[in-house]
Amino acid sequence: MSNPYIVLPVIFQLFVAVVLMFSWNRKNLQKLISVIGSLIALLISLLLLLKVNQDGIQAMQAGGWVAPFGITFVADTFSALLVLLTAIAGLAVSVFSVGSIRNARIKFGYFPILHLLIMGLSGAFLTGDIFNLYVWFEIIIISSFVLLTIGGEKAQIEGAIKYVTMNLLASVIFLTAIAILYGLTGSLNMADLSIQVAAVENRGLVNVTAILFLIGFGIKSAVFPLYFWLPASYHTPPPAISAIFGGLLTKVGVYALLRVFTLIFIPDEFLTWVISIMAMLTILTGGLGALIQNNMRKVFSYLIICHIGFMLAGLGIYSAIAIAGAVFYLVHDIMVKTNLFMVSGLIFKFKGTYSMRLLGGFYKEQPLLSLLMAIPLFSLVGIPPLSGFWGKLLLIKGAIASSNILMIAFIILGSFLTLFIIAKLWAAVFWKDGAELPRKKHIKYFEELKPLKKKAMIGSIAFLSVISLGIGFGAEWIMRLSMTIAENLMDPTPYIQAVLGI
Amino acid sequence: MEILLVIIIGLLYAAGIYMMLRRSLVKLIIGLILLGNGANLLIFLLGKIVKGEPPIIADTEKMLGEIYADPVPQALILTAIVISFGLQAFAIILIKRAYKVVKTDDLDEMNATDEDL
Numbered sequence: 001m002s003n004p005y006i007v008l009p010v011i012f013q014l015f016v017a018v019v020l021m022f023s024w025n026r027k028n029l030q031k032l033i034s035v036i037g038s039l040i041a042l043l044i045s046l047l048l049l050l051k052v053n054q055d056g057i058q059a060m061q062a063g064g065w066v067a068p069f070g071i072t073f074v075a076d077t078f079s080a081l082l083v084l085l086t087a088i089a090g091l092a093v094s095v096f097s098v099g100s101i102r103n104a105r106i107k108f109g110y111f112p113i114l115h116l117l118i119m120g121l122s123g124a125f126l127t128g129d130i131f132n133l134y135v136w137f138e139i140i141i142i143s144s145f146v147l148l149t150i151g152g153e154k155a156q157i158e159g160a161i162k163y164v165t166m167n168l169l170a171s172v173i174f175l176t177a178i179a180i181l182y183g184l185t186g187s188l189n190m191a192d193l194s195i196q197v198a199a200v201e202n203r204g205l206v207n208v209t210a211i212l213f214l215i216g217f218g219i220k221s222a223v224f225p226l227y228f229w230l231p232a233s234y235h236t237p238p239p240a241i242s243a244i245f246g247g248l249l250t251k252v253g254v255y256a257l258l259r260v261f262t263l264i265f266i267p268d269e270f271l272t273w274v275i276s277i278m279a280m281l282t283i284l285t286g287g288l289g290a291l292i293q294n295n296m297r298k299v300f301s302y303l304i305i306c307h308i309g310f311m312l313a314g315l316g317i318y319s320a321i322a323i324a325g326a327v328f329y330l331v332h333d334i335m336v337k338t339n340l341f342m343v344s345g346l347i348f349k350f351k352g353t354y355s356m357r358l359l360g361g362f363y364k365e366q367p368l369l370s371l372l373m374a375i376p377l378f379s380l381v382g383i384p385p386l387s388g389f390w391g392k393l394l395l396i397k398g399a400i401a402s403s404n405i406l407m408i409a410f411i412i413l414g415s416f417l418t419l420f421i422i423a424k425l426w427a428a429v430f431w432k433d434g435a436e437l438p439r440k441k442h443i444k445y446f447e448e449l450k451p452l453k454k455k456a457m458i459g460s461i462a463f464l465s466v467i468s469l470g471i472g473f474g475a476e477w478i479m480r481l482s483m484t485i486a487e488n489l490m491d492p493t494p495y496i497q498a499v500l501g502i
Numbered sequence: 503m504e505i506l507l508v509i510i511i512g513l514l515y516a517a518g519i520y521m522m523l524r525r526s527l528v529k530l531i532i533g534l535i536l537l538g539n540g541a542n543l544l545i546f547l548l549g550k551i552v553k554g555e556p557p558i559i560a561d562t563e564k565m566l567g568e569i570y571a572d573p574v575p576q577a578l579i580l581t582a583i584v585i586s587f588g589l590q591a592f593a594i595i596l597i598k599r600a601y602k603v604v605k606t607d608d609l610d611e612m613n614a615t616d617e618d619l
Contacts, residue, residue: 131578138585145592149599157600158612161527164593168534169522171589175541175582182575183548232615 006060006075006126009045009083013119016041020112027106031098034111038091041118045087049080057488057498059128067128067499068189074128074499078327078485082125082255085331088467089247089338090118092460096342097240099449099456100349105150105238113150117143117244124252128499130178130264131188133256137174137220141167144249147241148233159233166219166229174216180209181264191499193264194492210265214275217260221253223312224281227305231289234304235297235354239345242297246304247338251330254311258326261315262489276316280410282309287417296344296354299425300337303380306414307333313407314395322398324479324486329391331478332379332471336387339376339464346373346457347429349446351437356425360434369458370430375465377426379472381419387471390479507547514540527597527607534593538586542579549575 016037023029052058052075062071075083094114101110120139127133144167149160182188184205185196200206215226222230230250234242261267267275286306293299307329314326344354350366351359363370375386382388392415399407439445446454471478488494496502514536521533549572557570601607604614 131581135581135585138589142589142592145589145596149596152599152603154603155614157596157603159615160596161600161609161612162615164596165522165530165534168589168593169537172518172534172537172541176544178578179541179545179548182545182578183550186572188574236615 003058003060005048005051006058006073007123009041009048009087009122010119010126012037012041012044013115013122017112017115017119020115021109024109025107027103030106030111034094034115035091035098037115038087038094042084042087042091045080045084045122048075049077049084051075052077052080057494059498067501068187068192071132072128072189072191072499073126074191074495075126076485076488076495076498077481078255078259078489079125081331081481081485082251082334083122085334086118086121086125086248088464089244089334090114092338092342092464093240093244093247095456095463096243096345096460099453099460100240100345101238102151102444108150110147110150113143113146114244117147121248121252125255128190129188130181130190130193130260133190134171134174134178137252137256138171140249140252141171144245148237148245150241151238153236155236159236162229163233166226170216170219173212173219177209177212177216180205180212184209189499190259190263191492191496194496197264198266206265207268207271210261210267210271211274213260213265214257214271217253217257218278219253221250221257221308221312222305223278223308224285224305227282227286227308230305231293231298231301234301235295239297239341239348243338243341243345246300246341247334250304250308251334254308254326254330257312258315258323258489262323263492263495267315267318272316272318275312276404276407279309279312279316280407282306282312283410283414283417284309287414287421290421291417294356296347296356296359296425296429297341299356299421300340300344303340303418303421304337306418307337307380309414310392310395310411313411314398317395317398317402317404317407319398319402320483320486320490321401322395323489324482325391325394325396325398327482327485328394328478329388331482332387332391332468335464335468335471336376336380339461339468340380342457342461342464343373343376346446346461349444349449349457351434352440352443352445353437356428358435358437359429360432361430362434363430372458372462372465373430374426376461376468377422379468381422382415385472385475387468387475389472390475394479394482503551504547507543507551511540511543511547514543525609527600527609530609531590531593531597535586535590538582538590542582542586545575545579545582 020030057076060073120136124136184200187193187196219226283306286302290299290302310329311326314322379386379388382392518533518537521529552569552571555570557573
């Protein structure tokens with residue numbers, strides 16, 4: 001019954017963070033430990049996924065307390081896959097940080113906090129206890145607060161105020177929902193809640209609790225109309241930090257939505273209708289927002305919102321194939337969004353600006369690098385056979401099967417908007433003739449960097465691009481995995497059996 | 503007792519949301535603190551309040567008696583208090599930094615993140 005290796009990805013990140021804290025002032029040693037630690041973490045997560053894929057859902061009872069009384073950790077295919085993706089993104093960002101994070105930030109403990117953030121993310125994916133999920137969320141947000149403000153530039157601080165306020169509000173709403181849920185059922189174990197909530201007679205209160213969860217997770221995953229903090233803050237920190245935020249922080253909210261609304265609350269017609277409307281408007285507002293932005297990182301921030309809409313659409317349609325589409329899109333999106341923020345960081349290192357109006361002529365100067373950057377950009381658009389295409393295909397299939405015409409229209413509109421935005425960005429940054437930009441003194445340009453740093457930045461982008469290509473060309477394997485996950489989500493009996501042992 | 507707690511919780515939530523909607527940063531933090539306290543009291547209330555029945559299993563028994571004070575909500579509240587204490591400490595330092603850097607505590611004047619490049 002007890003499988004302690006489930007928490008190994010979490011414990012190991014904590015271990016790395018502690019080791020990093022002991023080498024506080026030695027920045028080169030920190031970089032080395034961080035990269036090696038991320039590599040080992042990647043290996044551990046891969047082994048966990050293989051184990052889960054082979055032997056089915058694994059559960060661990062912390063302290064040997066029998067479920068539902070103790071805290072449970074569960075690794076099903078969904079959790080294990082997301083932990084693996086977190087480890088991949090973590091490795092890429094760690095390597096990218098070696099090249100791009102300034103020494104002043106490393107001195108204030110950048111690397112330990114980065115690993116604590118990844119620990120929080122892995123913990124949130126693996127926990128099977130709703131209050132424990134709240135605690136992991138708090139670990140994630142406190143680490144992200146520090147990463148967001150480290151360095152203390154004016155824009156960073158202002159962005160952080162909006163980010164901190166909305167995230168604290170989301171936490172309070174989440175806590176309120178947990179309190180009501182505990183009052184209703186007297187349980188916190190998610191598998192046990194799945195049984196208990198179905199038996200509660202006061203359906204009105206159950207629906208209110210479900211809406212509170214929807215709002216709490218909705219703020220965290222930046223869905224319409226709760227997303228305003230995201231474009232106000234994600235473009236302010238250094239690109240490596242934007243990358244880990246853009247890739248993973250909103251996605252943990254999506255994970256929580258997918259988990260809670262398939263396991264604990266089975267959405268009725270009203271709730272799927274609310275989620276569908278939210279998904280459509282998220283796609284629309286995110287896309288339109290990205291359309292008018294001129295700052296490259298703000299464009300990507302709005303595109304995060306737009307594509308969160310696709311994942312929410314899968315939940316709104318609520319059929320196995322649509323949820324598989326949402327999961328596939330989640331996998332693709334984590335890799336691509338992390339990569340895109342790193343791409344914008346690399347362009348900044350060359351040119352010294354994020355403004356699409358000022359940038360230009362990148363293709364003429366760096367043709368090979370531009371082709372490398374084209375991979376994540378075109379993957380995002382979803383030109384077949386690249387990775388973005390397959391998730392949308394499954395989503396549209398699911399929408400057709402449940403004859404949800406409006407949803408199909410919005411998914412296609414969202415794809416079209418993405419295509420238009422990326423085409424505009426490509427023309428503005430890569431093709432357009434660029435004027436000579438004034439050199440800024442406080443920026444260390446790419447040519448002035450040491451060769452190792454140059455290789456670290458390009459290498460991490462190439463690494464994630466290869467993974468994106470892998471997802472696109474090996475789509476059959478990922479699709480089979482997504483289908484397994486979707487079936488497990490739609491029918492949680494194996495999950496409940498693995499946790500409660502009945 | 504329950505009715506009193508219900509009213510207090512409602513007041514704390516309402517006051518918290520009201521304070522968060524004000525423009526001053528300090529009021530924003532006070533609002534967050536009030537909301538957090540409201541949520542903690544809510545957990546306390548929903549754990550069913552009983553008097554003088556500690557959750558201790560007697561030597562002669564194998565399980566708890568019929569009525570007992572549920573210890574779980576107390577553990578939850580303790581965790582939530584510690585977490586919110588840390589977060590609030592961070593938020594207070596943050597607004598102090600913001601006041602120093604931006605030289606205003608009016609949220610409406612914090613527009614640097616919306617500026618076009």
